[in-house]
Amino acid sequence: MKKIGLLGGMSWESTALYYSLLNELVRERLGGYHSARCVVSSVDFAQVEEMQRAGDWDAAGQLLAAEARLLESAGAELLVLCTNTMHKVADRIEEATTVPFVHLADVTGRAVLAAGLESVAFLGTGFSMRESFHTDRIARHGLDVTVPDQEQQQVVHEVIYGELVHGVVRDESRAAYQRIIDSLVERGAQGVILGCTEIELLIGPADCPVQVFPTTRLHAEAAVDLAFAD
Numbered sequence: 447m448k449k450i451g452l453l454g455g456m457s458w459e460s461t462a463l464y465y466s467l468l469n470e471l472v473r474e475r476l477g478g479y480h481s482a483r484c485v486v487s488s489v490d491f492a493q494v495e496e497m498q499r500a501g502d503w504d505a506a507g508q509l510l511a512a513e514a515r516l517l518e519s520a521g522a523e524l525l526v527l528c529t530n531t532m533h534k535v536a537d538r539i540e541e542a543t544t545v546p547f548v549h550l551a552d553v554t555g556r557a558v559l560a561a562g563l564e565s566v567a568f569l570g571t572g573f574s575m576r577e578s579f580h581t582d583r584i585a586r587h588g589l590d591v592t593v594p595d596q597e598q599q600q601v602v603h604e605v606i607y608g609e610l611v612h613g614v615v616r617d618e619s620r621a622a623y624q625r626i627i628d629s630l631v632e633r634g635a636q637g638v639i640l641g642c643t644e645i646e647l648l649i650g651p652a653d654c655p656v657q658v659f660p661t662t663r664l665h666a667e668a669a670v671d672l673a674f675a676d
Contacts, residue, residue, distance in 0.1 A: 447472070447483050448673040451522025453513055453539070455488035456529040457611040460643035460662070464528045467666035475674070482670070485520045487513045491611070494532070498573060507538035514539045524548060526669045530641045530661060531571045534579045546672060551580050553668040554639055554661050555587030561657060563637045565590040567630035569623070569649075570641030572603035580641065592635050598626045602645075610644035620648050627654055 450468060454461030468482040489509065497506040510532060514525055524546045527533060533550055540547045558566050566584075568591050574580045576599065581591045594602060605619045623645075627638055637657040640646050651658045 448523035448675075449483040449485060449521050450669050450673055451514070451517035451520070451525045451545070452484055452486045452528055453489075453510060453517060453525060454486055454528035455491050456494050456532055457491050457644065458488060459611060459613055459647065461486070461488055461528045463643060463646065463662055464526065464666055467663055468670060471666060471670045472673075475670070482673070485517055485522050487517050489513060495607075498531070503535055506532065507535035510535055511538045511542035514543050518543050518545055524669065524672050526665060528662075528665075529643060530580060531574050534573065534577070548665065548669050548672060549583070550661055550665050551583035552587075553664050554641070554659060555584045555589060557659055557664050558584070558589055558637060558639070559587055561637065561659075563589070563657070565592065565634050566637045566639055566659070567592045567594075567627065567633075567635035568639045568641045569594065569602055569626070569645055570639075571606055572599055574641055575599045575602070584639070590634075591639075592630055592633055594626050594630065598629070602626065605648070606642055606644050610647055613647075615647055620653060623649055624653055627656075631656055 452464055472480055472482040494506060526548050530550060536549060566589055568581050575593045585591045601622055609619060637659060638654055639659045640649060641661055643662045646660045646662050
């Protein structure tokens with residue numbers, strides 16, 4: 447089993463979910479007392495969030511590239527960036543390291559294709575819904591990717607940053623998300639990508655009329671597959 451490097455802290459609730467899933471998946475495979483071989487670098491999200499608001503993606507890329515190099519020097523044999531939004535600077539991480547980088551958009555695109563769908567909705571932070579760095583890469587797999595309208599994007603984003611990253615889960619916010627999802631299904635979406643880890647704290651398969659693609663679990667599964675690959 448290869449050692450998985452987790453680049454996290456954005457937010458730490460997200461990273462905790464990654465860590466839990468990785469260990470559960472390894473235990474399912476090997477049983478007994480087995481757990482995942484991991485090394486974790488958890489950054490201060492306040493620093494990253496400030497860079498996001500300022501649009502200083504160059505500084506954010508430098509920060510995460512440096513942390514990724516530390517993970518590799520600590521023995522990581524593959525890297526997982528435990529956030530959708532910061533895949534905006536994924537190329538900086540890949541350029542700074544030599545071990546495989548498990549890109550979340552590719553993992554997600556392959557999962558949607560494997561489910562036999564052609565059109566999918568994407569929910570995430572305002573950064574990843576407004577910009578196309580993530581949705582375009584998913585679309586490269588031959589998929590039609592739809593995002594909420596501007597007003598809906600604001601609702602989705604505010605719930606993530608105002609509630610979920612602080613561990614707050616409200617029924618009212620779940621209902622708001624469900625209304626947005628219903629409107630996206632009416633626009634032709636055959637499935638919904640939960641394109642922000644924290645959304646998985648709020649929305650699950652039982653909350654949606656179509657198939658849900660929880661990117662955190664998909665990412666963790668792909669990392670474990672690679673960790674066990676020859």
